[in-house]
Amino acid sequence: MFVTLFRLSNSHNQNSRQMKELEITLEHLESMVVLRAVGPVDSNTAAQLQEPLLRAAEGPTGAVELDLAEVSYMSSAGLRVLVLAAKALQKRGERLRLVNVPLQTYNVLNLAGFTSFIDIKT
Amino acid sequence: MQIEVNVWQKVLGATAVEIFPIIPKTNCLFSNCYIFSAPDALLVVDPGARPEQTKQINQILTDALALSQRPILVFLTHCHQDHSQEAGNLELPPGTEIKRFAHQVGVDAMKQGDPNLTVAYLYPGNPGICSVEFEGVLFASTPASERLVLELANGNRIELYNEPITMPDGTTLQHQWLPLGDGNRLEIYHTPGHSPCSISLRIGSLLLLGDLPFAAMPGVCGLDGWNHADLLQTLRKVDWLLEVPDITVCCPGHGYCVPAPTMREKLQIMKAEASNLTDVPLLDAERVSTLKIYVDELLEETAALFTIFSGRLYTVSYYLSLLEEENAASRVLATLDIDRIDAILSDFRRIAEAFNNNAVPEWTVVLKGVKVATLVQQVLSERPVQQLLDLSLVDRAQRRLADFLSVARGLQFLQTEQPGAVNELIAELLKRKKEDTATKSTDLMEAVDDDQSFLQALARRLAAHSPLRDIEIEFAPAAQETHANIGAERLDDILTNLMEGMAGIGVKHISIATRVASGYVEVGLSSRERMDPAAFGKRRLDLYNRTLGWLGGSLQCSHRAGSAEFVIRLPALRSV
Numbered sequence: 001m002f003v004t005l006f007r008l009s010n011s012h013n014q015n016s017r018q019m020k021e022l023e024i025t026l027e028h029l030e031s032m033v034v035l036r037a038v039g040p041v042d043s044n045t046a047a048q049l050q051e052p053l054l055r056a057a058e059g060p061t062g063a064v065e066l067d068l069a070e071v072s073y074m075s076s077a078g079l080r081v082l083v084l085a086a087k088a089l090q091k092r093g094e095r096l097r098l099v100n101v102p103l104q105t106y107n108v109l110n111l112a113g114f115t116s117f118i119d120i121k122t
Numbered sequence: 123m124q125i126e127v128n129v130w131q132k133v134l135g136a137t138a139v140e141i142f143p144i145i146p147k148t149n150c151l152f153s154n155c156y157i158f159s160a161p162d163a164l165l166v167v168d169p170g171a172r173p174e175q176t177k178q179i180n181q182i183l184t185d186a187l188a189l190s191q192r193p194i195l196v197f198l199t200h201c202h203q204d205h206s207q208e209a210g211n212l213e214l215p216p217g218t219e220i221k222r223f224a225h226q227v228g229v230d231a232m233k234q235g236d237p238n239l240t241v242a243y244l245y246p247g248n249p250g251i252c253s254v255e256f257e258g259v260l261f262a263s264t265p266a267s268e269r270l271v272l273e274l275a276n277g278n279r280i281e282l283y284n285e286p287i288t289m290p291d292g293t294t295l296q297h298q299w300l301p302l303g304d305g306n307r308l309e310i311y312h313t314p315g316h317s318p319c320s321i322s323l324r325i326g327s328l329l330l331l332g333d334l335p336f337a338a339m340p341g342v343c344g345l346d347g348w349n350h351a352d353l354l355q356t357l358r359k360v361d362w363l364l365e366v367p368d369i370t371v372c373c374p375g376h377g378y379c380v381p382a383p384t385m386r387e388k389l390q391i392m393k394a395e396a397s398n399l400t401d402v403p404l405l406d407a408e409r410v411s412t413l414k415i416y417v418d419e420l421l422e423e424t425a426a427l428f429t430i431f432s433g434r435l436y437t438v439s440y441y442l443s444l445l446e447e448e449n450a451a452s453r454v455l456a457t458l459d460i461d462r463i464d465a466i467l468s469d470f471r472r473i474a475e476a477f478n479n480n481a482v483p484e485w486t487v488v489l490k491g492v493k494v495a496t497l498v499q500q501v502l503s504e505r506p507v508q509q510l511l512d513l514s515l516v517d518r519a520q521r522r523l524a525d526f527l528s529v530a531r532g533l534q535f536l537q538t539e540q541p542g543a544v545n546e547l548i549a550e551l552l553k554r555k556k557e558d559t560a561t562k563s564t565d566l567m568e569a570v571d572d573d574q575s576f577l578q579a580l581a582r583r584l585a586a587h588s589p590l591r592d593i594e595i596e597f598a599p600a601a602q603e604t605h606a607n608i609g610a611e612r613l614d615d616i617l618t619n620l621m622e623g624m625a626g627i628g629v630k631h632i633s634i635a636t637r638v639a640s641g642y643v644e645v646g647l648s649s650r651e652r653m654d655p656a657a658f659g660k661r662r663l664d665l666y667n668r669t670l671g672w673l674g675g676s677l678q679c680s681h682r683a684g685s686a687e688f689v690i691r692l693p694a695l696r697s698v
Binding site: 083086087104107 | 425426428429430432433434436437439440441443444460461463464465467468471472589622623625626627628654656657658659
């Protein structure tokens with residue numbers, strides 16, 4: 001199995017931890033890219049998720065999975081990124097997969113209608 | 123005249139007088155400072171509470187003194203900590219004479235180290251209350267004809283004249299003035315309300331109002347020394363002052379200077395709002411703490427509702443994009459200024475976190491919450507938003523925001539509707555929800571002949587998609603009479619929010635049952651499926667409990683066999 005692991009955020013020093021910035025870890029599996037997000041996804045941090053997630057979604061093949069187990073909060077800026085990724089994946093007939101979605105975030109995504117075009121698991 | 127920040131500029135209506143405004147980003151920790159250069163004196167109005175600002179003031183004054191040696195006259199528009207704290211900390215070249223002026227009540231409060239009237243109690247860590255001597259006691263309780271004379275070391279004198287003004291209605295506007303050279307005068311008016319020591323100052327075409335423009339704001343009215351009757355009188359008097367066309371610009375204690383007509387309009391609106399503010403309780407430390415918890419709950423709820431609103435718009439845009447209707451998709455997203463509101467809510471969340479790290483005072487969080495609530499309220503009132511989003515959801519959000527702003531102003535929570543029989547209210551609510559869904563389908567069918575109308579109807583339908591549409595709801599009404607202290611809207615707010623929350627976590631069957639016991643009407647809300655209350659967020663549930671608490675009721679959550687039941691308890695009333 002081919003696996004590469006990248007830590008994409010440069011915010012792992014103590015100060016930025018205090019500010020609760022977002023960290024994204026990227027894992028390339030054979031037929032899937034898995035991204036793990038740690039921290040809040042809001043208007044200050046959504047760009048950090050957007051770049052790697054869109055790059056994965058706009059790639060030629062493979063499923064894209066985003067693990068939200070450690071995402072404490074997701075605002076509409078985060079939802080926008082998810083829609084962009086879902087649109088990119090839809091072009092090649094794939095659906096974005098969200099896994100380990102915290103219940104409160106799942107609730108919001110569901111009420112917003114996202115379960116109709118994104119696979120979401122708690 | 124437009125006032126620019128951090129630059130000397132001429133004051134219109136005065137001879138050889140210049141102003142240098144220092145206007146930091148608006149907050150409650152430190153005020154604006156206005157420096158004036160007049161022929162016979164340099165004036166500093168409200169040094170503020172920020173040492174960096176004091177350094178800047180020192181530099182500006184030192185440079186001005188190098189051009190012409192003059193005494194420095196420091197004025198406080200009132201003694202609140204954010205305006206006064208640094209008044210004793212100016213460091214100027216040796217030989218510079220400084221005289222300080224404030225209203226007698228403020229001078230006494232600072233001399234006594236009074237944490238209440240200076241509102242130092244709102245700032246944690248016991249900030250030092252200004253203890254420097256104020257030689258110029260304004261509006262002192264001495265005979266009106268007497269004039270205050272301050273002797274300067276060089277033999278010159280500063281004379282403060284007392285000239286009360288009789289208003290057209292016969293009341294008196296307390297007024298003093300002092301000469302600034304070349305025929306210029308500094309006019310001083312006593313304008314209490316925000317604080318008993320509040321004054322307004324006029325030089326040429328400028329009127330400096332201190333914090334009067336904020337005196338009726340939620341989270342500000344009710345501060346120690348705030349007085350409703352004085353405020354209304356002052357607003358009337360200042361309105362009269364602003365009738366004179368010579369005053370062209372008004373400068374507040376926080377934020378930018380505005381044209382006088384704009385300020386006059388703002389103060390007139392404020393007067394109408396302030397007229398209801400009778401019996402406002404004291405905004406003491408305990409009330410600030412309560413409001414801080416309330417604002418946390420409210421913003422959690424607002425953030426959740428806003429994320430659902432914007433998420434629905436993103437969903438609509440997604441489907442319109444699939445239909446290759448990119449323009450329509452963009453138009454939908456433009457309905458709501460999503461990025462701006464999101465940035466504001468994220469910003470608030472960070473301020474709340476900063477409070478948890480002891481970095482900002484509680485009062486700052488409350489005032490920020492008021493600002494955010496007011497802004498979201500405005501956005502949700504805009505017509506395109508109302509046309510596209512689920513009106514019931516918008517209305518629920520609006521009522522939550524209005525409740526908060528009202529309570530933050532110190533007003534009692536108002537039950538504006540007639541209380542009713544809970545059984546009937548619930549039956550009516552469930553019937554209405556069914557009808558809403560049916561109407562939306564009809565809209566779509568009627569618009570099918572016109573492309574634009576069809577797209578709009580489709581967008582509306584997608585955006586307004588009710589999460590309860592596919593949920594089976596059973597209602598078991600109690601056999602007894604269920605009149606209780608709640609109206610249709612309030613019950614709808616809480617019941618629908620809870621049911622939608624249940625739908626959001628995948629519940630498909632909801633059972634509603636009413637019971638009457640021990641003087642209460644209870645509404646139980648449960649499901650056959652497993653349900654974790656954590657999915658609702660503790661603060662949101664606390665908010666519903668708080669609202670019900672105002673009605674004498676409560677929201678409780680009991681766990682049973684891996685699931686949960688929400689119980690809304692309401693005081694039973696006799697039917698009319």
